[in-house]
Amino acid sequence: MIPISFGPQVCGDPAAGGAREWLLPDGLGGYAMGTVSGLRTRRYHGLLVVAGATPASRRLALAALDATLTLPSGATVRLGTHEWASGAVEPRGHELLSGFTLADGLPRWRWRVGDTVVERELAMTHGRPAVAVVHRLVAGGPVGLTLEALCTWRDAHGERTAAGPPPTVEPAADGCVVAGAYRLTGPGVRPAGRWWRGVHHREEAARGLNPGEDLWHAGSFHTTLTAPGDAAQVTAWAGDATALADRPAPPVEVVAAARRRHRAVVAAARPADDLTASLALAADAFVVRTPAGPDVVAGYPWFGAWSRDTMISYEGLFLATGRADAGADLLRSYAATLSEGMLANTADTGAVEYNTVDGTLWFLHAVGRHVAATGDTGLAADLLPGLRAVVGAHLAGTRYGIRADPADGLLTQGADGEALTWMDARVDGVPVTQRRGKPVEVNALWVNALAVVADLAARTRGDAGPAARAHEAAVAGFRRRFPAPHGLLYDVVDGPGGDDPALRPNQLLAWSLPHAPLRPEPEALRRVAGALLTPVGLRSLAPAERGFTGRHRGTGAARDAAYHQGTVWPWLAGPYRDAARRCGLTDDEAPAATAAHLAEWGLGSVSETADGDPPHAATGCPFQAWSVAEALRTLRTG
Template sequence: MSYLNFDKTLLINLEKSLSKEMIRTNRAGTYNSTTLIDCNTRKYHGQLVMPIPEINNSNHVLLSSLDETVIQHGAEFNLGIHKFEGNNFSPNGHKYIRQFDCEIVSRTIYRVGGVILSKERMLVSFEPRILIKYTLLEAHSATLLRFKPLLAFRGVNELTHENSVADTSFTEVQDGISMRLYEKYPYLHMQFSKKVTYNHQPYWYKNIEYYKEQERGYEYKEDLLVPGYFELPIKKGESIIFSAGVSEVSPRKLKSLWEEELLRRNPRTDMFACLKNSAEQFYKREGDKTYLLAGYPWYGARARDQFIALPGCTLTVNRMDYFDAIMQTAIPEIERFIGGERTGFKLEAIDDPDVLLWFIWTVQQFAEIVSLSEAVNRYEKLVTNIIQFIRKHNHPNLFLHSNGLLYVNGTEKPATWMNAMENGYPITPRTGYVVEINALWHNALKFAAQLTREKGNDHAADLLDYQGEITREAFTNTFWNGTYLYDYVNGSYNDWEVRPNMIWAVALPFSPLNKQQQKSVLDITTKELLTPKGLRTLSPKSGSYRPNYVGGQLERDRNYHNGPVWPYTFGAFARAYLKIYKQSGKSFLERMLVGFEAEMTELCVGSLPELFDGNPPFKGHGGMSFAMSVAEILRVLDLLEKYEKE
C-alpha cells in the first residue's frame, strides 16, 4: 500500500473526503486542483487552471470539471459529483469510488458492478495541458464511456453565470473538439487518444455551489457550460487518454507523452518525499525567468516568501538548478531596487523592510550548504552593496539610527510579515525597532564580515564586525526585558506581547543574545507558543488572542496574526532548540514532527497549508499548499538527519 492511500470508507464519507484536496502544477503556473472525489469546493478548483498574461496577472479556470459516465447494457452510472443548494450532491459518483492514492500520480479506482475503472491525472511539464488516463481493469461485457466537460473560462477570483455572450460553437480537431467561450481567451482543445464520437448539446449546469467560498463569506454559486458529450467504447485492459490544452496535440503521441511525463515523477513514499514533490510545485518558469511562488491556489511570487522558502525548496532537495535560476531572476530586481527604482517589479513587495535582510540570510544558507568561498564568488559584492544601501539611508522604510538599530514605520503600511489590514491600516502596526528585523540586521552584518574576510579584505571585515557589535549591544539593551524580548519598541513604548518573532534572535547563525538569554527566550516560546503545528502568532495569555481563522474576510484578517499557528515558524524554533540542547533535543523535535506528518493526509494531501488554528484540533486554513511551510519543515527534516549522522 502506498504512503498516501485512502479507502472506500473515507471517500464515501463526504464530511471527510470533501475536506481533503490535492494540487499539481506544471512548474509554469498552470495547476490542477480539486478534492479527492473530484467535487470542486473552491472557485480556485479546476481540471485546468492557468495564467493568461494577455488578460491579466490572475489564473483562469478553463476546464472546471470532467464528468465521466460508465454505460453497460444501456444502464448509465455517472461518476461525477457536484454540490447544489440545500446540501444536495449530484450525481453522487463518489459512491462508486473504492480507492484513491497518489504515490506517483493521483489515481482513483471506481467499481460499478462488474466494471473496475482506473483514472489517473497528470499535468505536462511547462505546458498548459492536463492528461487524464482511463484504464478498464475489469469488465464482463461491452462498456461505453461518456465524458461531459464543464467549462468556466473565467478568472479564479470570479464566478460565471449563464449568459448569451458565451460562444457555444465548436471546431472539430483530430479525435476531439476546440472551443473558446469568450474572445479574450485561448481555444481549449479537448482530445482523446482514440477515435471518439462527439454530440453537441450546449446547456448550462446551474447553481453549482462551492462551500469553501461560502464559509469565507464570498459569492459561492456558479453556472458552468456543458457543450455536449464525448462517447467511446473501451475494452478490458485498454487505456485511453484525455487531453485538454490550449494547443492541438497529435492523439497518437498522447501515450508516449504520458510515459515521458511519468518518468519525471518521484514517488511519495514518506513525509520528506511528499514535501520534496510539493516544494517543486512552487517553481514557476516564465520565459527565461524563474520564480518561487508563495503558495497555491492564490499567491504569486512574493519577495519575502521567496527568500525564506528558497533554501528549503531548492538546496535541501538537491535542486541547485532551480536555486540558481530563481536567484538569477531575483538579483537584477534587487539591483534595480537598490539602484533607486521603485516600480515595475515582478517580485511582489520587494520594498518591504525585511526583504533585503532575508535575501542575505538566503545567501548565508547557500554558504552553509554549498561553500563559503562559492558564496563569496557569487554574492559577496551584492551583499556588501545591500549593507551600504541600508547604511546610507537609501531604503524608503528602513532607517539606521546612531545606536546601530534599524527603525521602520509600520503605522500606515505593514512593515513585517504580520501584514493584515483593516480599513487601509495594519491590524498589527509593528513600528519602531522591530525584533526580527534587528536580529536579521545583526546577522547580516556579521555574515557580511565573514564574506569580506574570506575575500581577503580584513579591514572592511573589521568595520562590519564592529558595526555588528554596536548593533548587538543596542539590541540587548533595547529588547531584553529580563525574561524574553519585546516584540517591538517605539520610543517609550515597549510591546510586551509574546509572539514568535523573537525566536529568530536565537535561531539565526549569528545571535545577538548570550546563551542564558537564548535559553530564556526559547523556554517562554516553548511554554506559550509551541503547538504540534508550529508556533502561535500570539500567546493565549494575551487579551488579544484570537486562535481560530474563521468567518468573513474582516474577522479572518483580525485573527490572522493574533493566535493562529504558522508552521514555517517551526523551522526557526527547531534550530533554536538544537542550538541550546544539541543532540539531547533531537528526540523532542522528532516527536513534534509527528504533528506535521499527520497533515500529509489532511487539507492538501502531501503538502502543508499556510496556517492552523491556534487551539486543538489545529485545523488547517489559508493557502492549501504554502511554500514557507513546506520549505521550513523540509529543512528541519534535513537538519535532524544530519544530527543523526553526527
C-alpha cells in the same frame, strides 16, 4: 514516500473527502486541483488552470470531466459529483468510490459498480499547460463510457455565469477549441452547448466570497471499454490550442513520464526517510519556470511569487533538493530588482513594490546560505556590490523610515498605514499588527545580514569594513535592548507605546539564525514552546495575550484580523527546531505530527496556517511554500 490513501468512508463523504485536496502543478504556475471525493469545493478547482504572464494571473479552463457508465444491462451510472446552489449534491458519484490513492504524487480514483471497476488517473505535462486524463477498466465490462467536458475561461479568482456570453467552442479534429485558448481531444467527440447553472463552491461560501458559477457543457467523448486494461484518454492543453501538431504525448505516456519525473525529483534530494521524500516532492510544486527564469509560487491555489516567501523558502526549496544551479539563477534575478537597498516584494499583480522591511534581509540570508552550502564564490563576488549597497542604504536610511539608529545600531522602521514586517495583514486598509519601531526578528535578520556581507567579503578577499563595524554595533545594541525583565525578548522596542513584551514567535529568530545575536536558554525556549507550540506549528500570539484569536475563519476581514493574532504558522517550526537544537532540546513529536498533517488537508503537503485553538484545523492555502521548505530543511537534518 508516505503512502496516502482513503477508503469509501472518506471518499463517499462530501465533507471529509471534500476537505482533502490534491494538487498537480505544471511547473509554470498552473495546475490541476480538486478533492478526494471529486467535489469541486473551490472556485480554483479544475483539471486545467493556466498561468498567465505571472504565476498569479491564472485562468480556469477545463473545470471537470464527468464520467457516466453504461452497463451491459443498459443502465447508466453517473460518476461525477457536484454541489448546487439549492444545497443538493447531484450526481452522487462519490458514493460509488471504493478508494483514492496519491501515489508518486499522482491522484487515482476507483469506482465500483457491482463487478465493474473503473479507475481514473491524472497527470500534468511538466513545463507546459497540459493535463492528461486516463479512465481505465480494471474489472468487469464491457461498459460504455461517456465523458462530459464542463468548461469555462475565466480569471481563477472570479466566476463566470450565464448572465454573460458562453465561451466559444469551435469543432476540431478529435475534439474542440474553447475560447480560442485551449483544446480538448479524446475519443468519439460529440458537440453539446448549454449552461450547467448554479454550481456551488462550499469553501468560497465559508470564506465569505461568492460561492457560485455556471459551467458550459462544451461536448462529450464516447467509447466502449471492452476488457480490463482498456483505457479512454483525454487531453486538454493551452498555448497554441488550434494546432494539433502541438498536441502533448498520449495520456498514458504522460502519466508514466510524470511518475518517473517525480521519482527522480525525490532521488535528487537524497531523502533520509519517507517523510523527507514526501516533502521533497511537495517542494517541487513551488519551483516554477517563468520567462525571467526560475521563481517560487508562494502557495496554491491563489498566491503567486512573493519575495519574502521565496527567500524564507530558499534553503528548503533549492539547497535541500539539489537545485543549487537554479537557485543561483534565481538569486541573480532577484538581485536585479534591488532599489534604494530594498528588494522588490511581489509580482502577484505584475507591479513592482518595495514595501517590506524584512524581505531584503531574508534575501541576504538566502545568499549567505547558498554560498556556505556550495562554496560558490563567483556568485558571492557578483552579488557583493549590491549587498554592500543594501547595507549602505539601511545605514543611511531608505523608504518607510527604514534606517539604522546610530544610538544602538538597530534597524527602526514604520510609516503611517504601513505594515512592513511579515505580520502585514490589514482590515479596511488599517494594519492589524503594525509593529512600528524596532521589531525583534527584523533586527535578528539585520545582525545576520551584516555578518553575511562581512563573510562574503572575506571569502572574496574584499573589504568587510562598514558591514563588520555595523555588525559589532548591532549585536551590542541587540543584547542590550531586547532582553525583557520577564526573561524573554521584547517583540518590538522603541515602538509608539514603548517596548512591547507580547509573547510572539518572532524572538525565535534571535536564537535560530546562522549568525544569531543570542544563544537560547532552555528555560526561555520552554516558555515560548509552552505558549505557542502546537502539532502543526507555532501560534502567532500566545493565548493569554490581549487580542488573541483562536479561529482563522469567516469573511476576509475576520480572517485577516486573526491572521497574526494567534493563528498557527507551520513555517515557524523551522526556527523553533533550530533554536531547540542549539540548546540541546528536541522536538521528538515533529516527524509524526508532520507526517499526519500530509494526509489531512493539502495532500502530501503542508498548509499555510491553522487555527490557534485545538484541534488546530488547517486554514489558508492548502499547499504553502515556506511551510514545506522549513519542514524539509529542518527534518532532513535530524
